[in-house]
Amino acid sequence: MTVLDTRALNRATLARQLLLDRAEAPVLDTVAHLGGLQAQEPQEPFVGLWSRLTAFDPSRLSDLLVRRRVVRTHLMRRTVHLVTADDALAWRARHDPMLRQRVLGTYRRELADVDLDQLAAAGRAVMADGEPRSMTELARPLTGRWPTAGPRALGEMVIAALVPMAQLPPRGLWRTRAGVRNVLMSSWLGRDIDPPSPDGSDPVGQALLRRYLAAFGPAASADLRAWCGLAGLPTAVAALRDELVVFRDERGRELLDLPDAPRPDGDTPAPVRFLPAFDNAILGYHDRSRIIDDAHRGLSVTGARVVLVDGRVAATWDVKADTVTVTPLRRFSRSDRALVTDEGRALASFLSDNDSDRVRIAASPG
Structure with missing residues (x-):
């Protein structure tokens, strides 16, 4: 596997x-x-x-x-x-x-x-x-x-x-x-919610599983449960297993996925991205190690807004008085700093009533 x-x-x-x-x-x-x-x-x-x-x-x-x-x-x-x-x-x-x-x-x-x-x-x-x-x-x-x-x-x-x-x-x-x-x-x-399936099957659970994997996969059943709060959808997983592909992560967990979903090479360059509070790109997993270090996992549930550098959480950010302030969680290289500044300026302009593009990067730790 x-x-x-x-x-x-x-x-x-x-x-x-x-x-x-x-x-x-x-x-x-x-x-x-x-x-x-x-x-x-x-x-x-x-x-x-x-x-x-x-x-x-x-x-x-x-x-x-x-x-x-x-x-x-x-x-x-x-x-x-x-x-x-x-x-x-x-x-x-x-x-x-x-x-x-x-x-x-x-x-x-x-x-x-x-x-x-x-x-x-x-x-x-x-x-x-x-x-x-x-x-x-x-x-x-x-x-x-x-x-x-x-x-x-x-x-x-x-x-x-x-x-x-x-x-x-x-x-x-x-x-x-x-x-x-x-x-x-x-x-x-304009209409009532759809009723539960009367025959004990779980078509909604199957739809949720497909939709989850399309947006979050490859992922384990525990990750699916962390995203939706439902109890792992075992009936849906069993019903769809034959049409899914299976992988393992480095911890040995079984990961399910849609066969034709994108799985880029790990060396694919990743741009700087600013994420809002409680973004599901982080909260949508039980094992969040693919995107955030265990030492910073608590940030995802406290409402901190985070910055992805090379695809991983590397800083937090906030905006006050039309200035985006970035607080690194690790030391930035010169190129990282430049990329964060450029994306932060674009974000400041988007958020501001005054066409501001001001960015401040706080001192790096250590």
């Missing part, structure tokens, strides 16, 4: 994530290809798409949100993702048990005496008039029926788990600050 070393896996990830070469692709197609973008920080998807698309126009993504072609909703890992409307409707039912268990993991004591089916029905009744509501506005009428649970637990269980919801614009629009306003997904998108 072919062994893929860390560098080969890195280049495969960059290619699938559109980070090896910027793509000339429609924004909607790109969101679909990536299986959605992590979006709890509303402006971060714009940076993620800027780093992946040629001449990305942020107004295109805003327009897709307004026209209900993409939607902000709780989905993979119980986090807010920006996904196509089609994927939100097709995938949501498959994620329901995971969403429920993850909210219970946080609020099990508060919700111990709450019948979740009754809570779901009550939440739907509150939202039935189609008026967007904040979590507080939704939870307020529920606390009279379940006073000991507390509004936070009730609101989060309804919005993030029991009732498919969409977060409405202007939340998530380019250069716009707005609070979270929720509405029933069926009301916003």
Whole structure:
């Protein structure tokens, strides 16, 4: 069985994530290809798409949100993702048990005496008039029926788990600050979510596996689970195994992949790329060693924005007063410094209202 070393896996990830070469692709197609973008920080998807698309126009993504072609909703890992409307409707039912268990993991004591089916029905009744509501506005009428649970637990269980919801614009629009306003997904998108398969098969799981491998492969079942939060999709993996190719990584893990997906040579040059907070190019794996050193793994879950140099996380970045500041995690060579500066200037110009291209690189460690 072919062994893929860390560098080969890195280049495969960059290619699938559109980070090896910027793509000339429609924004909607790109969101679909990536299986959605992590979006709890509303402006971060714009940076993620800027780093992946040629001449990305942020107004295109805003327009897709307004026209209900993409939607902000709780989905993979119980986090807010920006996904196509089609994927939100097709995938949501498959994620329901995971969403429920993850909210219970946080609020099990508060919700111990709450019948979740009754809570779901009550939440739907509150939202039935189609008026967007904040979590507080939704939870307020529920606390009279379940006073000991507390509004936070009730609101989060309804919005993030029991009732498919969409977060409405202007939340998530380019250069716009707005609070979270929720509405029933069926009301916003015009139809109910797709029901679970009645015969015990898992066609949605199979679709998720194919889509995951197209955007993240080669990968192990544990990586798939880390991306979506579902329990490894064993039925889907078993059903598709004969049409997949199998590799091993240097740790001996079995990696699955689509036969014709790109797997560039490990020596393929990789450009500098700036990634937003919580980018799935990192969070989409259980074993993240293909893209980030173990010593820096914690950065991926703290909201740090990172810079890829030669395909690996080599710095963090932030922007204040129209200046992009880069903080290296290792010493940069002169050529690395120049490449980071050039890409940082382009990013500063993209983010700035004032056509700024200012970049500051902090002192390297050691």
